[in-house]
Every structure is written in structure tokens, then in C-alpha cells.
Amino acid sequence: MEENYIKHQYAPILPKKDEWPVVKLARERKEFILKVAELSEERIIGLLGKNPDVLKEELETTLYREKLRIKQNPWDVDPDDEVDFWKEIKSNLLQLHAEVALSKTKRLDAYQAVLKKITSRYAEEISSNFKASHYKFTRRVVTYGFSRLLNAARVKGFTSFFSNQYTLQDKIQITGQTDQIRDLATKGTIVLVPTHFSNLDSILIGWILSVLGMPPFIYGAGLNLFNISIFAYFMNALGAYKVDRRKKNLMYIETLKTYSKEAIQFGCHSLFFPGGTRSRSGIIESKLKLGLLGTAIEAQRANFQKGNGEGLGKIFIVPVTINYHFVLEAPVLIRDYLSMTGQERYYKENDEFSTSYKIFKFLLKFFTKGSDISVSIGKAMDVMGNYVDQEGNSRDKWGRLVDTREYFVSEGKVTVDSQREEEYTQMLGKRIVEEFHKINRVFSSHLVAFVAFELIKAKNQKMDVFDLIRLPQEDIVVDYQEFKTGCQRVLDEIFALKTKGKIDAAPHLFKPMDDIIAHGLENVGMYHAKRPLIRDEAGNLTTEDLSLLYFYHNRLHGYDFEKLF
């Protein structure tokens, strides 16, 4: 079956790198950081109601938490002067505490000066370190290196290493609204919101954007990834700013939000993983972290306030799903999910992605064996979830023109109303989840995992997931014929939904059922030491790791297919 994916490389939209918003931002890095620090300071003071006592308490809390973090959870990337910095803050606070004679305004000023030190430091920490030369180099290495590996593996013969028969685009298929995203990139600012299952995602998206000829995007990457030198290099080259999930204090979070908002307003196309972290369960994100998403709405409102909301000031939200047969980290993710401990409080170091060596091994496997990835680019929306047309105009359900500015208007003017914007952020979050489900591309491996797990569950009706994964493996056998009928039922339902535009299916699902099943079994979690689903000697199905099967099964959660069993 012919795949309908993008096989050619697009010409860059902005050929001169000087025109890239990221490059402009990098040039003005110093001023930008200063601006972010100042605006964050204003924002925090506003939130705390200009009250010196509340500010003092917040500063003390931050200090306490930061000291605790340094002691309990230090990382390689942490700067050396961290201890000294917080010592200084501590002595500043002690000094101020001793000066009881100061007036209220004087005290506020004094505490605000301490706050300024902190937001300046945070803004500097968060800020990206983009270098255009590194970016170009990285892009070339990734494309060249990967296509060598790919051809060496697939094309037989002595010269295969230098063959160009297969490119990365055969391996990683890009489908969906690729032309629209290119058009819109010149008409406004794009915020890309992909699903997140693997640490590979950010590099993958970076590469895809360059294939599409888009200028580099900036995005928030977990600081933990910068612990690994290979990743740190890639991330910096791709324009990543750093998000430290250990820091949950108000001052850090507000500085981070300000950074994101200002960068969007600056015109930098941005990338958020709206789930906040990799999906532990394998379920498509259904509850989004709204913090960063809210900054897109704030930035849009601020652009309207300045009167440049149309044209380049318009912000477009583009949902993306990344579909895998195989997620390298799946065993760790699902274990985390099932034990409910890994709620990102402390990042566990024993991840599959913990060393450069493991990553290299994975890449080698990935390119030398056949496991495809597809990336679906969804329809662009405005910040209120209305679809936009090719010109970037918002349209309602009936195709009528919508003026996005009017969502922010009260009594004739654009106004700031943070409660309203919180509600809007929730609405946008819901719309993104809806779109994820629509553009999600079902693979054979998702289908077989889903059906096998549901059949096992149906046989053990009184058990919940936690009981099921403790079942002895000998007890888990699914009859092939029963399995095949189950697959057909789910597939019929998938096609029914597909005609309504509520889901997408990979072309290999149009083959005869036995082929689909064979393809699915071959691919589902193919590089795991313990395979989630295999056929035994009698031809029936069994599993070596039920929790992994559960993980891959979860990809089809949220469509009500469970009711078929």
C-alpha cells in the first residue's frame, strides 16, 4: 500500500538565517533576559499584592526549598556557584529582618531588590543558548548520519553505505497539514503542541521542522536532559530553553512563564509538550499542563493590546501526534505509572536514556531494523480553538470569519482579565486533546496490543490492572481465532470513526487481517528484551510482559473501543 507522506525536502521559508526570529533573539539575548527578569519581578509583586510581609515569606519559602533541593537532589548541570548565591540571598534576608525601623514602602523596595536578584538568575538559567552555526551543523549530522545507517541496513551490497535509495523521510513519515504550517509561519507565530511519549520526540520534531523548511523553534526542554552531554549539545543547537522541574516555587514558575510569553511575543515559533512530561501510561494526553499553554493566550492578548494582533501578531496553535510502534522508555514509564511514584517529583536516573551509550545503541537498532515512525501535523487553530484557514483567518464551525481579538474585548477595549484567560486556557486545552484524538494515526501494533489486552481483561473480569499484571505468564493465552475476530471488530470501528474524521489510520491497516496481525506482532515493542505480545507454538497469543502490553494498548484508550469487549 502506497504511503501518502511527504517525500521531498521543502525549501526554507526564510533562507537567510539572520531573518530567523531565534537568531534575532539570540543577538538580543542580554536585553531579552533583562526584560524577562524585570517583567517577572513586576508580575510576582502584582501577584503578592505589593505587600512586603507576603513577599518576605515567599522569598523565605523559595530560599528554603532551593537549599533543600541543592542538598537532596543535585544534578551535574547545576552551576557551581549555586550554594554561594543562595547563601548571599540568605544573608540579605537576615539583614533586612534585623532592620525593623524601615517604613513599609522602604521594606518593599528592599525585598524587591532581593527578588530582582532571583528573577535575574532564573531568567539567565532558563534562557536558551542558540547558535545558528551549531544548528546547521547538527542538522547536517543528523540527516547524513541517519541516512547512512538506514541505507546500510536496507540496501544490500558493498556500496550500500553510500546509497541514497532510502532517506530519513521513508523512515519517519510526515503527514497532515504540512503546507498550512509553512504558510502560517510567515503570517504569524506558531505554537506547536505535540504528544509526548519519548525523549526522542524533541529531536524528532526539530528534524521535521527543518525538513519542512521552517526556521528553528524554541522550546522548553527538561533540564535533566542537559545532564547528558549528547542531548545538551542537540538541545542547545535546536534552540531549547531550560525547564527545571525540581523548582516548583512561585518565582521560578512565573519567570518561566514570562520567558515563554515574551519569546512568543518576540515572534519566536515555539514548541510546548502540553502534557508537561512523557505520557507514563502510554495514553494520549487527556489532561494538559496549562501553565505554558496559558502564556500563548497571554501573548496573544498582549499583541492585541499593542494593536498588532493581526498579521504577524497572530498566534497559531498546531497540534501534532507522534506515532510509534516502539517506545524505548516504555518499561520504565509504565513501571512508574503503575507504582504511582514517579510523579516527576524526583526524576529517576536509571532511565533508558541515561547515558549516551544507551542512546547510541538505540539509534543503531532503530535504523538497522524496520520500525517506522509517523508524525501527523494537525490543522492550525487560533488560541481559542477555532480552525484557521490558509490565510490565517479564524473560522467558526460554519465557516464564518471570526475576529479573535473580540474574545479579549470588554466594553469596547482589549482588557486584561486573568480569570477569564484561565478559563480560555482550559478551553484551549480541551480543544487540543480533541485534535490529538482526531489526528492520532493507528498502527497495526496499537491494534494488536489493544485487542490482546482487552481479551485478557475480559477473561479475568474481577481483576483490575494491578491484579492482572501479577498473573503468572503461563495463565495468559489468547486463542488466535478469537483474537482475529476481536481485531476485525475494533478495526471496523476505527474505520467508522475515520470516515467521521475522528481518528486516522496508517495505510498498512488496509491489508488483509492476517497480514495486519503479523505486521503488528512483528513491530509491537520490537526491541524490548521481553516482548509484549508473541505467538506460542500452537499459534496462540501470549505475552512476556503484561505491563508493556498494557502500555501499548493504552494508545487506543479514549475512543470507547473497550465497549466492544
Place this chain on the structure above:
Amino acid sequence: MAMTLKNSSKTNPVGVIGVGSFGTAVANMLAEKSEVMVYARKQEVVDEINAQHTASGRSLDPSIRATFSPEELCESCAVLFFMVPSAAFLEVTRLFAPHLHPYHLVIHGTKGLAVQLDPGEALDTVKKLRRSQILTMSEVILQETLAVRVGCLAGPNISKELSLGQPAATVVASKYNEVIQQGQHLLRSERFQVYGNSDIIGVELSGVLKNIIAIAAGALAGLGLGENAKGLLISRGIVEMAHLSKALGGSASSVMGLAGVGDLVTTCNSQDSRNFTLGYRLAKGETLEQILQTMDEVAEGVNTVRIVDAFIKTAGIRAPITENLHRVLFEDLSIEESLQFLMKYPFSVDVDFV
């Protein structure tokens, strides 16, 4: 006093859609502080308002202008009050939809539910209803129009009493503080208190579900039962409303407020309520058909019983009062039998939802 207030806010007029008894009462209250423009569907009603300052005989503040153009109303007003009977709500909303913009604040005062049925189904025959098929009035507005800042008015607001200027209160519910504040600013007066609530679904459901209990209250009165029985019904009714509201996505606490308990107590004592009257006549031996033939407007509670009964059967939850009313209304159970059934029903805990 009224004049100075009017001059101080020289903003757009406030729009009121629908000039039934409640719409007229609200338009008059709004006119105390603001310029008001009303919409009526019929040319003769518009002329009557503009020439004689009455709408179907009910008097209107002379400053109120009327129009039959949805476009003119939407262009002139930023805040709109939809005061339309629930049977016409969808139709009127669709009529206004092309002219509604995202900047409009829409507050409705309609107590009812709309259903989205699958093709080939009708409300009298439908057996299963999922939550996604049931829409509150605010959900209708969100689905049909571009307006997002939506609110509702609910509470014990008998139009006759409001027109006489007797003291009363209402709840403005909305997810948006902005809408609540606007509603309070426009409606609050010395005689009218306005509370705010962010649980719009819970408030809308309270206003809708209380109609079921009102029918039951009418039936008890028709049987000639006394105040003990009424007290029993109201308290069990509140518990049932709270459970149903939760199941449909509202919060139980809104049932405790003005839109729930407040409106329920008022309706269960009011001979003017259509729902109460329906229950009363049922108990006196008339059939549903006979009663509906002689009522000019459908008692909303009848539809609500149908919808909620289909919903609880689909969701697998119990609501004894609603279930029994459904059997009385549509399945030939007698009122006496259903009362006996309820008296035997094993309610063991007094309050189990707070």
C-alpha cells in the same frame, strides 16, 4: 437617583430577548439603571411596546425601546439577556447566532434542557440518553454561537412579585467573574439582591431539576396531604437533586443555594407554578393528556422527567422520585401506588451528599 445612575453609565444599551412575563420583569428592573432595548418576534408586539409601553398588556418602562431585528439588537448591545421559553430557546439562539460575537456577554434566564437525539429517535420514545446528548441552555449557547462568556439567572423569581417590587434575590452563575460582576452591576437594587456562583452547570440543573419535585409537591397537595408530607418531599427532593446534579456535572453545593432550595421551596408553595398545577390535577384524577390539552404552555417538568429518567437508566443510577413520576406520567402507575412505593423505599441515611 435613577437618573444620575443612568447618566453615569453612558455605555451601550442592555439587550433583552423575549418579552414574556419574566423577560418583561427583568427588562423593567434593568431599565432602572440602564438604557434597555428589547427584542420581540412579532411586529405588532414591537409596535405595542414602542407606542404604548406595554407588551401583551404588561406594562414596560417608557424608556425601553423594542426591535424585531436580531442584527440591530446585537450591534447595539454588548450584554444580552436571553429570556426565552425553553421550547423556543434553540430556535431563537440559532436566529441570533449569525449576529453574536465573541465580545458579547450572554446571560439567560431559561430553565430547561435540550437533547440531541440520534436520527430516527424522538423524545417520547427514547430509552437511552448519555450526558453528551443532554444540553443545558448555556451549553446550547456555547454550541450554537461564538459567544463564550455565558451566564445564567436562577432563583425564586416569580414575575408577578418582581413586578410589584417585592424584595427578592437571584443568582448569576458563570465561569467568568466578569459576567457575574456585570450581572450584579446591572440588576442589583435596594429590592433585588444578586448572588454570584461559578458553578453554572450546577445552578442551571438546580433550576431544572426542581421542576420534577414541584410536580410531586402538587400531587401531594392534590391528594390532600399536609405539611409533614411536604417537608418530607422537599428534603428527599433536595437529596435527589444533589445526586442528579453531581451525575450531570454540577456540584452538590449549588443545590443548597438560592437556585436549588430557594427556588424549590417557593415553587412547592406556589399555585401559579405550571408544574405544581400539573401534579395537583394528576392527583385529582385527570390524565396527562387531558391536562396538557388545557394548558397553553407545556409544564417544563414533564420533559425534564423524560430526559432525566432516560439518563439515569443509561448511567445506571437511581433517583426514586423521578423514576416514580415517570411511571405515573407515562406508564399508568397511580399516584397512590407510587406514594406507597416511595414510603417503602429503603432511604436509610438522612443526608449523604455533603
